[in-house]
Amino acid sequence: MTPRTASGLRPAPFTSREIGAARRLNALLRFLPSYHTDRRWNAKIVQTSIRVAQLLAPDRLLRRRHVVTRIVTADGRRIGLRLILPNGAPRGLYVHFHGGAWVMGNARFDDGITCPIARDCRMVAAGVDFHNAADDRLDLALLDSKASIEWLADHLAEFAVERMILGGESSGAHLAAESLLHLRARGKAEAVAGFVSMCGAFDLGGSQSLRRSTGRSLVIDGPSALRNLQRLTPSLSGREAKGPLFADLSGLPPALLVAGALDPILDDSISMCERWQSQSGNADCVVFPEAPQGFNRLPTRLAAGANRFVRAWISQRLDRPGADSG
Template identity: 90%
Template sequence: MVGAGVDFHNAADDRLDLTLLDSKALVEWLADHLAGFEVERIMLGGESSGAHLAAEALLHLRARGKAEAVAGFVSMCGAFDLGGSQSLRLSTGKSLVIDGQSALRNLQRLTPSLSGRDAKGPLFADLSCLPPALLVAGALDPILDDSISMYERWQSQNGNADCVVFPESPHGFNRLPIKLATRANRLVRAWISQMLDHCKRG
């Protein structure tokens, strides 16, 4: 197994479009060069805004006819609605880890660099013909609705999505020194192993 991280442009000067272009180009390059890494499939995923970038990269691969290179998609506290989901819009400054209203203002600042469906987020894309997905979220996360809504649309179009919401957990809880984080990270590792084993058997 080989691990790879995308070294994309940060959204400096609010240029989220450049960050998206980097993510799409690098993931496509990886899909084209799997043999050089002696692997057959990609497990694509990310946390928070990284899940947004990973989802857009997956949609890009599908558009290029290369989605079969992806064994599965994993999201941890993912952001998929760039317009701001209901849970984000209703959140207050009392949210743990991130301030919901500040996060909403950041979305409003970043999206003008995008156009069309990209400006709305992957939640509003055609999600058909995508690999299995696991979406993990915290019940106290201001963007909880992003994960739930993405799961519902992915499941309705593909029938291969799972969503797990951990109680009393804030945004990015999987990085905190708490038992729920250990459980969540163990769940993700087990799911990834299951998907890769399924690909080997298939």
């Protein structure tokens, strides 16, 4: 059965053929070693590989005229923004925080997510290049995220828009949620029309599904992901060391949380949705079957359908007048 969200939107029905294809891919993934997110040497190797590949294929060589890179200074911090421009006048600003277990990745690596949003939703998509915490300084990643979102909120007129939507994948969803909470605390969240999470991480102490996971989980090693949290959280204090799941979630804009049924951090999305719904009354969670962590990047129709659904939800939020909470 395809779940329906409170917004009235729902993903296209899952066909037996699509689910079968996802299962076959999962069977192949089980032969591959899961990624250990707590090992810093492999994060550095992956990050170096990403940078080398991107240097060998710069935007100008690929004739990406719709991409603008920019460095902004906010709260004394220099932060990179990767701006994907739509065709025609933009309807809003989508701010994206990339995944990578907080320790690797960059905004350009998520072009496959942000470019379709810029194109289909007709938005300026701003990818944030925050501090990657391979040094275990998650506090610096949070400082970058908060500074960048406040700068963007203060400069919406520069992009010729009035509304923004925050989103992120996995660890990036955590940073997006903390950024939204920061905007609310500064009295600048009125322009935020929505929040989107894909396989988000919201419980930094480790959710029940993560603590139950084993090394047989697909894509990422569950016990390693828990150890990664234990390496990162000592740089934080107070409520932030626990995660946005334990924050006051009242008075927030509508949220869409998409999760995979096979993801070790599935409970993060479910619990976050339940608390958001109980305190703000406007959260939806959709769990896709046969879907591991980061499934939206896999070459399956199920993944493509999930990405289309997210873009449809974003467009619906922009179609509503103002930044209402319903």
